[in-house]
Amino acid sequence: MSMNRQGRPTTGRETRAAGPATFTGHRALDHEEPLIFETGDAARSGVDIEDPAPFDDALGGLARTAPIGLGGLTEPEAVRHYTRLSRKNFGIDSGLFPLGSCTMKHNPRLNEKLARLPGLADIHPLQPESTVQGALALMDDLARWLLVLTGMPAVALSPKAGAHGELCGLMTIRAALEARGDARRVVLAPESAHGTNPASAALCGYEVRAIPAGADGRVDLAALAAALGPEVAALMITNPNTCGLFERDMLKMAEMVHAAGAFFYCDGANFNAIVGRVRPGDLGIDAMHINLHKTFSTPHGGGGPGAGPVVFSEALAPFAPLPQVVRDEDGSYRLREHPDPDARGVGRMAAFHGQMGMFVRALAYMMSHGQDGLRQVAEDSVLAANYVMASLGNVLSAPFPGPCMHECLFDDRFLKDSGVSTLDFAKALIDEGFHPMTVYFPLVVHGAMLIEPTETESKASLDEFIAAMRALAAAARAGEVERFTGAPYHAPRRRLDETRAARHPVLRWTPPGACDAAE
Amino acid sequence: MRYLPLSDADRRAMLERIGVADIDALFRDVPEAARLKEPLPLPAHQSELAVDRAFRDYARRNLPAFEHPFFLGCGAYRHHVPASVDHLIQRGEFLTAYTPYQPEIAQGTLQYLFEFQTQVASLMGLEVANASLYDGSTACAEAVLMACRVTRGRRRVVLAGGLHAHYATVAETMTRFGAGEVVRLPVAADDPSGDLARVIAAIDDDTACVVVQSPDLFGHLHDLGPVAEAAHAKGALLVAVVTEAVSLGAVRAPGEMGADIAVAEGQSIGNSLSFGGPYLGLFATRERFVRQMPGRLVGETVDSDGRRGYVLTLSTREQHIRREKATSNICTNSGLCALAFSIHLTLLGEAGLRRLARLNHARAVALRDALAAVPGVEVLTRRFFNEIAVRLPRPATGIVEALAGRGILAGVPAARLYPHQPALADVLILAATETVSEADIETLATALAEEIAR
Numbered sequence: 001m002s003m004n005r006q007g008r009p010t011t012g013r014e015t016r017a018a019g020p021a022t023f024t025g026h027r028a029l030d031h032e033e034p035l036i037f038e039t040g041d042a043a044r045s046g047v048d049i050e051d052p053a054p055f056d057d058a059l060g061g062l063a064r065t066a067p068i069g070l071g072g073l074t075e076p077e078a079v080r081h082y083t084r085l086s087r088k089n090f091g092i093d094s095g096l097f098p099l100g101s102c103t104m105k106h107n108p109r110l111n112e113k114l115a116r117l118p119g120l121a122d123i124h125p126l127q128p129e130s131t132v133q134g135a136l137a138l139m140d141d142l143a144r145w146l147l148v149l150t151g152m153p154a155v156a157l158s159p160k161a162g163a164h165g166e167l168c169g170l171m172t173i174r175a176a177l178e179a180r181g182d183a184r185r186v187v188l189a190p191e192s193a194h195g196t197n198p199a200s201a202a203l204c205g206y207e208v209r210a211i212p213a214g215a216d217g218r219v220d221l222a223a224l225a226a227a228l229g230p231e232v233a234a235l236m237i238t239n240p241n242t243c244g245l246f247e248r249d250m251l252k253m254a255e256m257v258h259a260a261g262a263f264f265y266c267d268g269a270n271f272n273a274i275v276g277r278v279r280p281g282d283l284g285i286d287a288m289h290i291n292l293h294k295t296f297s298t299p300h301g302g303g304g305p306g307a308g309p310v311v312f313s314e315a316l317a318p319f320a321p322l323p324q325v326v327r328d329e330d331g332s333y334r335l336r337e338h339p340d341p342d343a344r345g346v347g348r349m350a351a352f353h354g355q356m357g358m359f360v361r362a363l364a365y366m367m368s369h370g371q372d373g374l375r376q377v378a379e380d381s382v383l384a385a386n387y388v389m390a391s392l393g394n395v396l397s398a399p400f401p402g403p404c405m406h407e408c409l410f411d412d413r414f415l416k417d418s419g420v421s422t423l424d425f426a427k428a429l430i431d432e433g434f435h436p437m438t439v440y441f442p443l444v445v446h447g448a449m450l451i452e453p454t455e456t457e458s459k460a461s462l463d464e465f466i467a468a469m470r471a472l473a474a475a476a477r478a479g480e481v482e483r484f485t486g487a488p489y490h491a492p493r494r495r496l497d498e499t500r501a502a503r504h505p506v507l508r509w510t511p512p513g514a515c516d517a518a519e
Numbered sequence: 520m521r522y523l524p525l526s527d528a529d530r531r532a533m534l535e536r537i538g539v540a541d542i543d544a545l546f547r548d549v550p551e552a553a554r555l556k557e558p559l560p561l562p563a564h565q566s567e568l569a570v571d572r573a574f575r576d577y578a579r580r581n582l583p584a585f586e587h588p589f590f591l592g593c594g595a596y597r598h599h600v601p602a603s604v605d606h607l608i609q610r611g612e613f614l615t616a617y618t619p620y621q622p623e624i625a626q627g628t629l630q631y632l633f634e635f636q637t638q639v640a641s642l643m644g645l646e647v648a649n650a651s652l653y654d655g656s657t658a659c660a661e662a663v664l665m666a667c668r669v670t671r672g673r674r675r676v677v678l679a680g681g682l683h684a685h686y687a688t689v690a691e692t693m694t695r696f697g698a699g700e701v702v703r704l705p706v707a708a709d710d711p712s713g714d715l716a717r718v719i720a721a722i723d724d725d726t727a728c729v730v731v732q733s734p735d736l737f738g739h740l741h742d743l744g745p746v747a748e749a750a751h752a753k754g755a756l757l758v759a760v761v762t763e764a765v766s767l768g769a770v771r772a773p774g775e776m777g778a779d780i781a782v783a784e785g786q787s788i789g790n791s792l793s794f795g796g797p798y799l800g801l802f803a804t805r806e807r808f809v810r811q812m813p814g815r816l817v818g819e820t821v822d823s824d825g826r827r828g829y830v831l832t833l834s835t836r837e838q839h840i841r842r843e844k845a846t847s848n849i850c851t852n853s854g855l856c857a858l859a860f861s862i863h864l865t866l867l868g869e870a871g872l873r874r875l876a877r878l879n880h881a882r883a884v885a886l887r888d889a890l891a892a893v894p895g896v897e898v899l900t901r902r903f904f905n906e907i908a909v910r911l912p913r914p915a916t917g918i919v920e921a922l923a924g925r926g927i928l929a930g931v932p933a934a935r936l937y938p939h940q941p942a943l944a945d946v947l948i949l950a951a952t953e954t955v956s957e958a959d960i961e962t963l964a965t966a967l968a969e970e971i972a973r
Contacts, residue, residue, distance in 0.1 A: 032826075036634050036865050045871035047601055049953070052881030059880070060902030062740050062771050069641040072868010075603050082631070082862060086612040089627035093611030106522055107615050110567050115793075116605070119578025124591040125795030126931045127582065128923045134580030135794050148559050160653035160796065161851040163838070174696055199838035199848035203664075205696035208843045246548035277546060282553040293851065301608075301855030302628035303618035303650070303815065305797030321692070338938050347692040351594055351656035351685035351784075352795025360574065367573060370564035373520045379542045380525050386545055387533040403537075403545040430624055435617075441839075458524035459533065486823075491623040494822040501820035501832040505809065507647045508637040 030492050033084045037509045040071030046078050069511075088492040089302070090435050096457055096465050098388075100407045100438035100450025101194070101242055103272045103294035105381075108368065111297065111361035120360055125352040129334045135356065136333035139325045142363045146290060146309055149366075149374070151281025154317035156324070157309045158354040162269060165289025165308025166200035166236075168321055171346040172287060172312065173234050173263045174204055175319040179344045184233035184262070190219055192242045192442035197267060206233060213444050217243040217400035217409075224253060228260040238267035239283070240274065240405035242442040244385065244450065254284025263287065263316065271295045272454075273382055273406035276375030286313040292355070296362035307358035321346045323353050380455035381406040384462060388453055391466040395473040399445045406454070412447025420476045422447035424484035427495065428475075431488045432468045520564055584792060584928065588959035590886070592906045592950025593736065593931040594655065594683050594762040595795060596787045598875075599954055604789050604862045608855055618815075618851070622830045623822075628854065629829035632817040635861040642764070643781040643803035644772025649814040651799045651857040652849060655762055655784025656686045658800030659730065660693035661813040661847055662758045662780040665804075666728035667699050668811050668846070669756060669779075673727035674699050680706040680714045681735025683762055684936035690730070699727065708908045708933060708946045709899040711739035719749040726753060728780075732760035733770070736936070737899060737948060738883075738906035740770060747777025756780060764788050764801065764860075765952070766904040768876030773803075780804045789863035790856050799853035799860060810836060813847030875953060879905040882951035882960070889964040890949075895971045899946070906950040908933070911971065915947040918970050927966055 025032040057063065073081060090097070097104035115121060123132055143155045156172075159165040170187065177184055187201040191210045198208040211227055214220035218241065228235075235257045239247045247253070257264045266280055266288040272295040274280075280288050292298045293306040300306075312320050322345065324336045335353065339345060369377060382405055389398065389408035397413035412422045426436035426449070438450040453462055475483055488494065525533075530542075539545060546554065565573075584597050591597070608614065612627060619625030619632075632650045639648035652658040663676050676699040678687050684706075691701045704717045718729050729750050733741040747757045759773035761783035773781035783801040790798060804812060810833065818832035838845040867875060883905040890909055891898045900907040911918055915932035922929040930949035937943045951960070 033630070035630070035637075037637065040865065040868060042869035045868040045874075046603075046866035047871045047875070049871060049874040049878055051874070052878050055881050055884050057880060058884055058887070058901065058903055059770060060740060062742060062902070064767070064769055064771050064775075066775070068768070068772075068869050068872070070638060070864065070867075070869040070872060072871055073865050075601070075866065078862065078866050079603055079607065081865070082607045082613075083610065085627040085630055086607075086610040087627065088624070088630070089612040089616045090621070090624040091612045091615035093615045097615075097617070099617055102617055104615075104617060108522060110570060112609060112614075114571065114574040116791075117574060117578040118583045118585055119581045120574070121791040121793050122583040122585050122597070123581045123794050124584060124589075124597070124792050124928070125595055126591055126593055126935055127928060128920055130920065131582035131923050131928070132794065134577040137580065138574075138577045145561060148561055160657065161849075163848045163850045164653060164657070167848060171692070171696065194850075195837075195839040195842050195845070196848050196850050198843035199841075199845040202843035202845075203693075203697060203848050246546075248548045248550065251550050251552065274546075274549070276559065277555055278549050278553050279555065279559075282555075283550075291851075299614045299855065300617045300851075302613055302616040302625075302632075302858065303854035304851040305653070305799075305853045305856055306851040307797075337935075347695070348685060348688040349657075349692060350654055350689055350796075351683065352654075355796040356794035357791075357797050364570055364574060367562070367565055367570045368522070368567070369520065371559045371561040373523070373564040375558075376520060376523055380523055380530075382545050383525070383530060383533055383537075383542060386537045386539075390537040403539070403547065426621070427623070430621065435624065436621055455523055455525070459526075459529040461524075488623050492626050493623045493826065493828045494824050496622045496822050496828045496830045497820045498830050498832065501818040501830045502835075505816070505832060506819040507633075507809070507816055507832075508640050509633070 029087060031084045033081060035509050036073060036081060037071040040073045042070065044072040044074060046073055046075040095433055095435065096461055097435040098437045098451045098453050099435060100452040101269055103452060103454060105297055105454040106456035107297055107299040108365060111364045114364050115357045115360040133333055136325050138363060139359060140327055140333060142359050145366045146311060149275060150288065150311045151279030152311035153314050154312040154320055155309055156320045158321060158323065158349050159289065159308040159310055160350055160355055161304060161306035162289055162291045162308045163196040163200055164349060165310045166196055166267065167203055168349050169265050169287035169289055169310045170200055170204040170234065172316050172319045175344060175346045176316050177233055184231050186232045187234050187236060188227050188232055189236040192444045193236065193238060194242065194267060194269065197236050217245050218247050219253065221249055221252065225256060228256060232260060232262045234263045234265050236265045236267060238270060240270040243400055243409045244404040244407040245400060246405055250283040269294060270406065273378055275378050276371060277378045286316050292358050292362040297365045298358045298361040305355060305358060307355035319345050321349050377455050384453040384455060384457060387462060388451055388466060392469055395470050407450055407452035409445065410449040411445040414473060415476055418476045419481040420484040422449055424487065425472060427487035428472050428484045431490045434465060434468065587926050587928050588962045589928045590930045590949040590951060590963060591928055593948055594784055595792055596763055596950060596952055597792055597954050598765065598787055598952050600789055600863060601866050604859050607862055608859050613858055614855065619831060622828065626828060629817050631858055631861055633819065633829050635857045636817060638861060638864050639801045640803050642767045644774030645781055645803040646806040647809050648803040649812055649816055651853040652802055652814050653853060654796065654798040654800050655782060656689040658782035658802045659686045659760050660690045662782045663690050663694060663699060663728060663730065665780060665811050665813060666756045666758060669808055670727040670754065673725050675723065675726040676701045677718060677721045677726055677729040678703045679718045679731040680704045681737060681739060682730055682732045682760060683736050686760060706937060706940065708737045708943060711741060715741055715746055718746055722749055722753050722755055724753060726755040728756040728758045730758040730760060732762065734763060734766055734904045734906055737908035738903040739900055740902045740904060743773065743776035743778060763905065765876050765879055768872035769880055770904055785860045789859035797853060797856055799856035811846060812836065814849050814852060878953045882953065882955050883907060886949060886951040886960050889960045893964055893968045905952055906948065908946055908948050911945045911947055914944045921970050922966055925966055927963055929963060
């Protein structure tokens with residue numbers, strides 16, 4: 001994740017990057033693309049559909065007669081529209097994408113192919129179980145991989161993304177506490193936590209209290225000890241944490257949390273750093289969600305879909321949500337979709353059984369790597385981050401000493417008095433052909449830059465990035481302020497006016513002449 | 520390993536730059552007791568060919584929809600998706616992009632989401648829509664939570680009997696530890712007007728919202744107007760739920776009938792069945808509630824050269840800014856599914872969507888007629904779009920199993936969703952989309968007649 005809270009959207013500079021204006025407004029491969037509603041019309045269509053024989057409708061007077069307001073395009077027009085739009089996007093396929101805490105690794109295309117096999121893509125979630133034995137076996141195998149990799153005894157596959165997994169984990173904790181008649185009301189989370197952590201806790205009815213970080217970027221044990229008490233339901237930790245550091249005192253923390261009668265939740269967003277080398281189950285945790293779209297390479301897709309299975313300890317397993325895949329003694333699979341009469345679980349997190357399309361991709365990824373390859377993934381990702389940290393250490397400023405795990409954190413001290421902000425620096429990186437790192441997160445350091453190169457970058461790619469970062473740091477020190485404050489110069493758009501967007505929201509297209517629908 | 524570019528020589532050079540002897544030195548912060556000494560009991564890496572084979576094996580053990588007469592619905596529908604949709608969403612610039620936090624290099628994602636929001640708002644007959652939620656069921660739960668916020672402290676949430684069972688359960692789960700108090704009204708497959716009357720009767724001064732699905736789980740279409748009026752008279756909101764988005768091309772829009780929030784499962788348009796996910800939640804509401812909406816919103820603005828562009832906006836509602844005070848905890852949503860939806864809808868256009876919806880309705884009318892002629896079958900749905908419920912002379916589950924054995928996927932037994940309601944044991948819910956042929960309907964009717972006579 002990344003934030004623009006300290007954003008500086010406009011600079012007032014009017015100059016275009018290069019060359020004279022064109023007649024069309026296009027710039028070679030970079031086309032100015034209108035909205036579909038401006039080029040399409042209501043009569044046009046790119047799908048041929050047969051006309052049924054005349055019949056008496058059964059809509060009972062509820063037919064939609066007023067115009068809907070949709071434009072249509074034929075197939076050639078639509079293909080060009082979306083192809084042109086795609087060229088305005090930066091993806092992992094375009095270049096190095098070191099977005100800290102997001103694990104923007106290569107997305108293997110085999111996985112895309114397999115998710116589209118008709119036997120996996122063209123099956124309905126409510127088909128008789130006898131007709132989907134392969135799908136249920138696949139889910140069961142994915143579950144087994146996740147349990148072995150995490151060293152945990154139970155898993156719920158159904159949560160749809162990381163935040164949904166957090167909610168699932170916390171609800172399960174709350175259900176377990178309530179089952180023992182324990183009405184605890186507080187969840188502790190470090191200041192450096194992802195924003196979803198406190199948001200999920202609040203949705204679960206908990207008050208969130210922040211635990212300050214120690215001078216070494218890790219949870220301050222004394223502060224934790226002071227905060228723990230009979231009203232604390234859970235401690236939510238991210239490990240490796242959002243400063244890119246392994247929480248050395250995990251075992252001690254687990255002991256303290258359990259001694260206080262609370263549960264230990266781990267945000268597994270950064271599992272990539274330790275997969276195959278460390279099992280979270282050996283660190284004393286009770287629940288952890290796993291972002292299949294991070295560690296296990298399912299595509300981020302411009303913001304989803306994701307998948308956030310949650311693994312549980314023995315203490316929480318009975319309270320996990322449904323559905324669950326069950327393997328019977330005869331080797332056949334079935335789904336447990338309905339609670340038993342005396343069930344104490346949290347119920348159902350979403351319709352149907354989870355993100356099957358993501359399960360296919362993630363399991364293909366695991367099987368391709370195997371236990372040996374996954375361990376190599378963790379090692380190479382940690383190696384790459386430490387290599388970047390070591391190569392930039394003498395020009396940027398790192399708030400905490402290494403070794404880091406799979407991401408390295410810098411602050412903005414190296415930009416002091418340069419007139420260049422972290423945001424400016426990130427935007428200049430766009431001009432250099434890279435996606436910026438995560439900026440202004442975590443909140444515990446000033447002007448944070450969180451860099452996660454991932455294991456799928458070659459050394460040459462890392463070296464180019466390092467060289468660009470060093471050159472930019474030198475330029476900032478040399479007072480080339482405009483290179484930063486006006487950046488990006490070479491992107492499809494210059495800096496966008498976010499203040500205007502928020503003050504006068506225009507959230508949909510409206511036909512010319514109509515009043516703005518949005519306030 | 521084909522996905523890992525670093526060579527052993529690279530690794531040695533990098534360790535040297537870092538100044539450590541080996542990789543273990545970089546993991547020194549891991550407590551000794553938690554370091555794995557042995558390889559995990561899992562297989563080693565495999566070639567693309569080997570993995571491909573393994574997955575074909577999984578696939579072979581399923582009965583896919585395309586090979587068989589197929590009549591399942593209940594919240595997931597099989598439609599023909601034009602080939603160009605799947606081709607376009609696999610462009611790497613869409614597929615491998617992140618959430619558009621750096622708008623200068625994410626205008627592709629941002630513009631299609633702006634177009635998507637416009638399409639969804641238009642379909643729903645409402646003013647604003649967000650950039651998608653996980654699926655219809657979680658969108659429904661988010662609508663319930665939003666209604667509780669909008670009505671400031673009201674707690675009662677009334678769910679109509681015809682609301683999809685999973686949606687009702689998810690709403691219960693999501694309100695269990697927080698905002699609301701869910702009232703689930705009794706389920707009846709054959710009493711749509713009674714359903715609405717019970718909803719209206721259940722509204723009181725503490726009611727935040729009523730949630731009504733149309734077409735409902737049993738296929739019944741509802742005129743939401745009277746419910747909206749009754750809800751508004753008591754200061755409550757109407758949340759309309761649609762699980763079959765194609766119906767919006769034929770049936771009056773929720774907003775037109777007075778819904779304050781409309782949510783839908785968008786899978787029907789652009790997305791495959793995929794055994795239940797990933798799907799996409801559509802969420803639309805009235806302009807005055809926009810600051811209480813969950814999820815991401817894309818807005819139009821200009822760049823510093825004055826050119827039109829798009830950004831994520833009103834982020835102060837969201838978790839990454841507001842943390843525990845956010846309107847929802849959602850972060851990752853269903854971006855790529857929203858793209859597939861938007862491309863398919865663009866290809867259809869208004870005329871195409873209406874034709875598609877009409878064809879679906881025609882098939883369902885033909886299905887109703889064919890089943891009504893089967894001795895022992897009672898059709899329960901009179902006013903419908905592409906889905907109907909029938910009562911069979913004995914439990915539907917066994918008949919559906921038997922038909923599956925004959926290669927016919929005959930629909931969803933209501934007992935799959937309501938196992939403990941004897942009154943629903945004989946009820947079968949069937950959908951007919953444009954993918955169902957006249958011959959499929961005939962095959963089903965004949966086989967069903969045989970099974971019933973057996």
